[in-house]
Amino acid sequence: MASRNISVSETSRPKLPRHAKLKFDETRQVWVILAPERVLAPDEIAVEVLQLCDGVRSVSDMAEQLAVKYAAPREAILTDVIAMLQDLADKGFLTEARENTS
Amino acid sequence: MSDTLAGNKTATAGPADGLAVLEQTRSAAETYGIPLAVLLEVTHRCPLQCPYCSNPVELDRGSTELTTDEWKKVLSELAELGVLQVHFSGGEPTARKDIVELVQHATDVGLYSNLITSAVLLTRDKLSALADAGLSHVQISFQGNESGVADRVAGLKDAHRKKLEVAKWTRELELPLTVNAVMHRQNLHQLADIIQMAVDLDADRLEVANVQYYGWALKNRAALMPTIEQIEETSRLVEEAQVRLKGTLAIDYVVPDYYALRPKKCMGGWGRQFFNISPAGKVLPCHAAESITGLEFESVRSNHSIAWIWQNSEAFNRYRGTGWMPEPCKSCEFREEDFGGCRCQAFALTGDAGNTDPACALSPLHDEIFKQATRESARAENRFLYRNFAGGTLETDDRQDKRQDKRDGA
Secondary structure: OOOOOOOOOOOOOEEOOOOOEEEEEOOOOEEEEEEOOEEEEEOHHHHHHHHHOEOOOOHHHHHHHHHHHHOOOHHHHHHHHHHHHHHHHHOOOOEEOOOOOO | OHHHHOOOOOOOOOOOOOEEEOOOOOOOOOOOOOOOEEEEEOOOOOOOOOOOOOOOOOOOOHHHOOOHHHHHHHHHHHHHHOOOEEEEEOOOHHHOOOHHHHHHHHHHOOOEEEEEEOOOOOOHHHHHHHHHOOEEEEEEEEOOOOHHHHHHHHOOOOHHHHHHHHHHHHHHOOOOEEEEEEEOOOOHHHHHHHHHHHHHOOOOEEEEEEOOOOOHHHHOHHHHOOOHHHHHHHHHHHHHHHHHOOOOOEEEEEOOHHHOOOOOOHHHOOOOOOOEEOOOOEEEOOOOHHHOOOOOOOEOOOOOOHHHHHHHOHHHHHOOOOOOOOOOOOOOOOHHHHOOOOHHHHHHHHOOOOOOOOOOOOOOOHHHHHHHHHHHHHHOOOOOEEOOOOOOEEOOHHHHHHHHHHHHHO
């Protein structure tokens, strides 16, 4: 059963669960997350992070990638990404890949 | 098309998570964007006979229902318009043999689908097929927390056990689950247990909805109307549970507006952010709207597009905004907040959908209706008039006696 209480760390390999769908809404020209009874509007940074959540990449890899792209300190990005993903996980919109390789 | 969607405003980004809930807030200019979600009542057929059924008194017969191809066309059109979510509802949506095909089509055109079900017709295979077709959320109605009360209210033997079983399958298939609990005088004493049942079922959300009294439910008002003491206890229980279960179970609470001072902002205001499609294809501002006689509703079978019906049809524009309002609404400072309450309730209780909803303390009829409800709740006339295609069946004395025996024995 999908755990609702995952703890996001550097080694987590998060992905969106089946019931949370990231999609570009052509009509309103915004990114949305479709969830039960709700439509969420992630900001640009959230969209960028969520697109990296494929259940394969670890949070650490994601921070690495973003640090290179934005020429920003990895540690600061890692802290922000973990906080954002944890919040999303607490709301039930993030899960972890099945096979735990960590 | 762009101007018809101009009213959709994106809420500003939220705090830490960079997420905002997309709200259908409106600018002062009266433009009505296409809703984010649409309710599809694919059939009025239902194995349950709940006395508070929210479908209109005149049910659509199976023979008048839209065909599979017609529903598919509707789904494609909705997706093109910018609708993001659809709720498959009824009646009992799984009474349609093509429900998996319809959910699959919704997925194919990019719609997020939700099933609002009584669950009693579902097998594990069927639910699994629905999940594979892309179903993303299941809402199951419960009539109580144990078979005695629940099966009596539903008017169907073994319904409660079946619902519990389907709820378990739902979570096994990793689908999010919402428990819908419709509350009234004869099951409010089970509320604490219903909340615990939702936790035990690993539900994500619980809707505690007090019965709304129009359509069929109005016929059973005397048997369903809660007492003031029950309502006070309910609010206390829900508030306590909302705090205690934060992060485990989200609880939405719909108060019974008979006991409120202000009316509910029904449907977010008529024709502002919601429409549904009836089994026969009528596009409606509310699933109870057909109870209002004298309003003509356009059908998806007409020559008009859904966008045109939403934007231009007489029924949608009749009670949009504030221009239609009589006093005391017209000069009321809250007119943009509640839009005069519920049109269906105004029609059911005053005979004119254009009157102020009597749930509002400012309505000249409020006191009279409130007193009547209080009297009814105290009379303890508990016999149900069940809802079915036969035109309704009065609960037998025999059944009531059994219930009484059970209670005495317990």
